[in-house]
Amino acid sequence: MSVTSSVPAPVATVPLRPGDHAAVHELARMAFGERSAFDPDLPRPAPDRHRCVYDGDRLVANAVTVDFTQAFGGRFVACGGLSGVMIATDRRGRGLGRRVVHDSLVAMRERGQVVSALYPTTASLYRSLGYEVAGWWGETAVALTDLPGDDEGLDWEPCRVDDARVREVAHRRAALHDGWVGSPEYLWRRRAHRRGEGVDDDCFVGSRDGAPVAAVWLRYRDADDAVFALSAGLLTGIDHHALVAACALVAAHATTTRELVTTLPEHVLAGVCEHPQRLRRRDQWVWMLRLVDVDGALEARGWNPAVEASVVLGIDDDPVFPANVGRRRLVLEGGRARVIPTTDDADVSAGVGTWARWYAGGSVTAAARRGEVTVGDPTALALLEAAVATGTGPATLPDFF
Structure with a gap:
């Protein structure tokens, strides 16, 4: 294992011992x-x-x-x-x-x-x-009377929170948003296990022409100013109309409680709420991202298919992985990337943390204004900005893990 000067003198770390x-x-x-x-x-x-x-x-x-x-x-x-x-x-x-x-x-x-x-x-x-800050997790309160009332003709039925159809819907929706988590087995098993821990809850799946397209997991708690307090562990749909239908299912509770608390990001809620100016942030937490394997990360994500370019990126420092440091040519074609090691001068250089923020959709131009970036070719900044503009941001992370 390669240890750099930013890491303290060796201390043995081991896996968790059995039964611990x-x-x-x-x-x-x-x-x-x-x-x-x-x-x-x-x-x-x-x-x-x-x-x-x-x-x-x-x-x-x-x-x-x-x-x-x-x-x-x-x-x-x-x-x-x-x-x-x-x-x-x-x-x-x-x-x-x-x-x-x-x-x-x-x-x-x-x-x-x-x-x-x-x-x-x-x-x-x-x-x-x-690591670098990439976005926010947030809990937002939305008045039920501000949610849409049209159920879009979906057929709803109760189910378990770890139902395969619920997981499919959540996974398909996650692909539409930078930062969202896929459907990991561990998190679904944990959700199913924790159902009913002092909280009443219900889960529903909505279908269109027999195919699952929306899911809602509601949790009910005691409240002083309403029959109950309502939150959504999951509120999702594979497209806009399915999400509208999911919100309409929740809005039916407007006679017994005033608002819904959800981790659905505000920019998504704004697209389905009649009065988004009344959305109220209840809680928030920043999340951070790190590029562990720079080349692997660049080749794994999706890119704006309208951008075809070749840009030399310089990674100036990495406190853990020296293999990430250096220059590589990022070749973008058809929404995919190839990474080629090179000795050419870098068009844009920065530390690994700054590149992590850009990877999640952050502005490399703004980073240059802050002095975090060395620019060899100013035209490369616009290309890099456009490359991450895939219509799936801003990056958010609705799931705690």
Whole structure:
């Protein structure tokens, strides 16, 4: 393993030991204030997806990778979702967080996961390891009277939240939005297991001509100012009309509650709400992206098919993977990319974090204005801006993992 100067002196990280999921739960209590009781039956990533530090028998540091795919430019890219980065209170400030993240990234690359996403509690640590802010997760409240009332003639029926038809609809919708997660088995099993944990819920699938096109997973909680409080664990449709129908199904609750809380991004809600100016952000969290394998990531995502170009990209630095550093020619044709190593001068150069933001649809021109980019050929900026303009942004990440 190649370790750079940004990584502290070697500390042995190992997979989670058998039977130690309860120890992870205890570490979560210490690190994040976890209050739920340990559930031994809750689906969890395999022990080899953890990178841990032990002091004897005591678990003192942990990071876990959740395997999924993430949509960029209409194609799904192999992603390692970094989660549960936790350090025991009495072991903080010793570089253990950096170590478990570093070794998790190395393991991701070995598994062929070309990008990594996470929700940070501190952006500075992850930026120092090559991540950059890519977008937002948010919870938004929408008045039920502002949702459409036309069900578009869909046929609805109740089902389990992990029904194959629900998963199909969610996967097809995810492909339309940069940053959205594909249909990972682990997350669906976890959702199904957690149904009814102090929350009443219902799930429905809507069909058009016998084919599933929409899905709604509603959760009900006690409320002081309504019969119940309503949230959507899933509100989706494969196209605009199917999404309108899903919203109309929810709007039927307007006689018993005032609003719906959903993680559907505001720019999507604005397309189906009569009064988008009344949308109200309830909560938000930034998410970050890292290019684990730059060449693999560039070749995996979808690109604007109208852009045919050849641009030399320079990766100036990478604190974990020296193999990412250097110049490569990005050749775009027909919505796909080829990456060719080159010694030619770079048209545009930046650190790996800046390239991660651009990969998720961020503006490389704005990055140049901030001094994050070295420009050899100014015309390349416009090409790179257009290349990621696939109609699938802005990048959002509605799923916590």
